[in-house]
Amino acid sequence: MASTLITGIAELTTWDDERPSITDAALVVEGRIVAWVGSAVEAPSVDSVDAVVHVAGRAVVPGFVDSHSHLVFAGDRAAEFEARMSGTPYAAGGIRTTVAATRAATDEQLTAHVGRLVSEMQRQGTTTVEIKSGYGLSVRDEARSLAVARQFTDETTFLGAHVVPAGPDGGAGDPTAYVDLVTGPMLDAAAPHARWIDVFCESGAFDADQARTILAAGARHGLRGRLHANQLGPGPGVRLAAELGLVAVDHCTYLDDADVDALADSGTVATLLPGVEFSTRQPYPDARRLLDAGVSVALASDCNPGSCFTSSIPFCLALAVREMGMTPAEALWAATAGGAAALDRTDVGRLTPGAAADLVVLDAPDHRHLAYRPGVPLVTAVWRAGRPV
Amino acid sequence: MASTLITGIAELTTWDDERPSITDAALVVEGRIVAWVGSAVEAPSVDSVDAVVHVAGRAVVPGFVDSHSHLVFAGDRAAEFEARMSGTPYAAGGIRTTVAATRAATDEQLTAHVGRLVSEMQRQGTTTVEIKSGYGLSVRDEARSLAVARQFTDETTFLGAHVVPAGPDGGAGDPTAYVDLVTGPMLDAAAPHARWIDVFCESGAFDADQARTILAAGARHGLRGRLHANQLGPGPGVRLAAELGLVAVDHCTYLDDADVDALADSGTVATLLPGVEFSTRQPYPDARRLLDAGVSVALASDCNPGSCFTSSIPFCLALAVREMGMTPAEALWAATAGGAAALDRTDVGRLTPGAAADLVVLDAPDHRHLAYRPGVPLVTAVWRAGRPV
Numbered sequence: 199m200a201s202t203l204i205t206g207i208a209e210l211t212t213w214d215d216e217r218p219s220i221t222d223a224a225l226v227v228e229g230r231i232v233a234w235v236g237s238a239v240e241a242p243s244v245d246s247v248d249a250v251v252h253v254a255g256r257a258v259v260p261g262f263v264d265s266h267s268h269l270v271f272a273g274d275r276a277a278e279f280e281a282r283m284s285g286t287p288y289a290a291g292g293i294r295t296t297v298a299a300t301r302a303a304t305d306e307q308l309t310a311h312v313g314r315l316v317s318e319m320q321r322q323g324t325t326t327v328e329i330k331s332g333y334g335l336s337v338r339d340e341a342r343s344l345a346v347a348r349q350f351t352d353e354t355t356f357l358g359a360h361v362v363p364a365g366p367d368g369g370a371g372d373p374t375a376y377v378d379l380v381t382g383p384m385l386d387a388a389a390p391h392a393r394w395i396d397v398f399c400e401s402g403a404f405d406a407d408q409a410r411t412i413l414a415a416g417a418r419h420g421l422r423g424r425l426h427a428n429q430l431g432p433g434p435g436v437r438l439a440a441e442l443g444l445v446a447v448d449h450c451t452y453l454d455d456a457d458v459d460a461l462a463d464s465g466t467v468a469t470l471l472p473g474v475e476f477s478t479r480q481p482y483p484d485a486r487r488l489l490d491a492g493v494s495v496a497l498a499s500d501c502n503p504g505s506c507f508t509s510s511i512p513f514c515l516a517l518a519v520r521e522m523g524m525t526p527a528e529a530l531w532a533a534t535a536g537g538a539a540a541l542d543r544t545d546v547g548r549l550t551p552g553a554a555a556d557l558v559v560l561d562a563p564d565h566r567h568l569a570y571r572p573g574v575p576l577v578t579a580v581w582r583a584g585r586p587v
Numbered sequence: 588m589a590s591t592l593i594t595g596i597a598e599l600t601t602w603d604d605e606r607p608s609i610t611d612a613a614l615v616v617e618g619r620i621v622a623w624v625g626s627a628v629e630a631p632s633v634d635s636v637d638a639v640v641h642v643a644g645r646a647v648v649p650g651f652v653d654s655h656s657h658l659v660f661a662g663d664r665a666a667e668f669e670a671r672m673s674g675t676p677y678a679a680g681g682i683r684t685t686v687a688a689t690r691a692a693t694d695e696q697l698t699a700h701v702g703r704l705v706s707e708m709q710r711q712g713t714t715t716v717e718i719k720s721g722y723g724l725s726v727r728d729e730a731r732s733l734a735v736a737r738q739f740t741d742e743t744t745f746l747g748a749h750v751v752p753a754g755p756d757g758g759a760g761d762p763t764a765y766v767d768l769v770t771g772p773m774l775d776a777a778a779p780h781a782r783w784i785d786v787f788c789e790s791g792a793f794d795a796d797q798a799r800t801i802l803a804a805g806a807r808h809g810l811r812g813r814l815h816a817n818q819l820g821p822g823p824g825v826r827l828a829a830e831l832g833l834v835a836v837d838h839c840t841y842l843d844d845a846d847v848d849a850l851a852d853s854g855t856v857a858t859l860l861p862g863v864e865f866s867t868r869q870p871y872p873d874a875r876r877l878l879d880a881g882v883s884v885a886l887a888s889d890c891n892p893g894s895c896f897t898s899s900i901p902f903c904l905a906l907a908v909r910e911m912g913m914t915p916a917e918a919l920w921a922a923t924a925g926g927a928a929a930l931d932r933t934d935v936g937r938l939t940p941g942a943a944a945d946l947v948v949l950d951a952p953d954h955r956h957l958a959y960r961p962g963v964p965l966v967t968a969v970w971r972a973g974r975p976v
Binding site: 276277279280283284318513566569 | 953
């Protein structure tokens, strides 16, 4: 198995319990995994490895784990974005615009588009990405959306319950009939391609009872639950996620004390998506409050054509520091180990022996530059499964 | 003279008075300049040019004109940034930290560092950059800072009046003696390397009388004036700039109605630097108010190691739309033609026949994506003076 010594690392973020960060560090990759990390002076000799890479005083961090994205769609909504910035408020109903474009696209078009976005993410340091369906909203289109997503990641999520689609006459759809469809034939068709099931539990989308029904149906098909909740206003979603012991609940913008306590007690990861608040001019979630209460926080992009079309985890991390009271180290943890926790993974999001050799070389001496240098593309090299990509 | 036809342009931003934006467009470069722009169907035939480049449905915009940066320095202030994000307020005195590092660096180190930052800017679409001195604050160090900057741009600015440096004993320097130095031997040494002279007119730096004295001295050496003003609080700087008929006054965060009226009347460009407010958690300037009053607005990076270490004009543009009430088109104008106006240039910042062939190809169908896709590196190709860089 080929081994590579990466040395000359000014700062290596490992998230190892004992040594979460090592200065003047080195790392050995064997095959697809990390075999050794430590101080450069203690590193295996260059004769003992097959190759040596010198990163010349740069920082190395774990590859980003983006646990929330909606990449399977067609069309864009730049005009809606422009109107929103001039004062039109964001509403969940805009999703239907993308549904029409997605249904009209061929499998090949959808695959090519997802491929472009996954590559764009990878160039920016994302090495693990979760991808949701949710712009098909028919049996055929949800199933093929997930089949497309599955070509790029194992972390696929069935989000048939994104919004109730328009009825055949173009008017408001019937929510009860749609929940029956989602939990019946659509779930049957989607489940073979998905690991997770998700519900947009929000006023204008699905209520707590509907969410409970949909997650229970998913569980019967072996899908694990997650929720979009408390994004646009207070609601029952976060407490439902905690009650059900879900791995993660996403958005968490409008929380009361009971919500925060419930998350702290359940261990459910709160996934914050500050790109959404940036792109919708909503208030940011209060990460500091969650961290201080002992809640695990993840950061993800929510990359989607409506509320947030960024694919950049470094941008989200800079927002987390500027807007949500996180330190640069907390934000980096949230976008790596935190994202992994939100997917119930321990093999990614850290650089400890045995973990995947998914890593990012920054054109900077330490991780703080990701927030200190907002907008600057600092990712100079990305390794995934032990190889440069 | 070699000619190139660039075609397949989904949207071409020209800032021509008659046709500021052309869809399904083409452009002809001859030598270093733009020779023709128009609809692709009206373009010169491929046989009439030396080369053809097809950009496959992407948008083309003028290269960004970054009219305010402080690239000549050594060291970084990531630790100060981190402390500030945890609650320590920004103060102008932090400049002295960088002065010590800059004085200790060799010319070669400074040149290499500026070169790296200029390249980083260029990769992000900046084709014209203004560079200030201001971290030398001695006769020798201001002059060599400008000589270094002059290797990269003609738009060099003498900013000896950045802050009063510490005295020989390490305590507070003597402002009167320092203004004498700036307007005397330092100006003599700096002027051959500079086009502009600038003063940080702010509480804690220099007052209006000192600014007036310094600008007048600069004018006697042929240097045109500009000011940093009204960044950290209300002050006399903006009105002074208008009274003196300066080309531009930069920051403009704290303005009263008389300041806005003075700018509208004088035609002085208000250069806004939203990366600073992002990185110092200060309130953003109100671009909408300025635009509605008829003031010309430019956007620039202010790239510097203390208050704002971004080099990304696309990031500033996204902030301008999110935080300052600009439309995507207004923000793009401000970062191109507006930046040019702030440097009293008409040969850059637009893509009209006769202008420099400085252009950016975006991995997007239109300019709105620069704000719609914040943080995403959308710049796929940059041409400067008629050639890809």
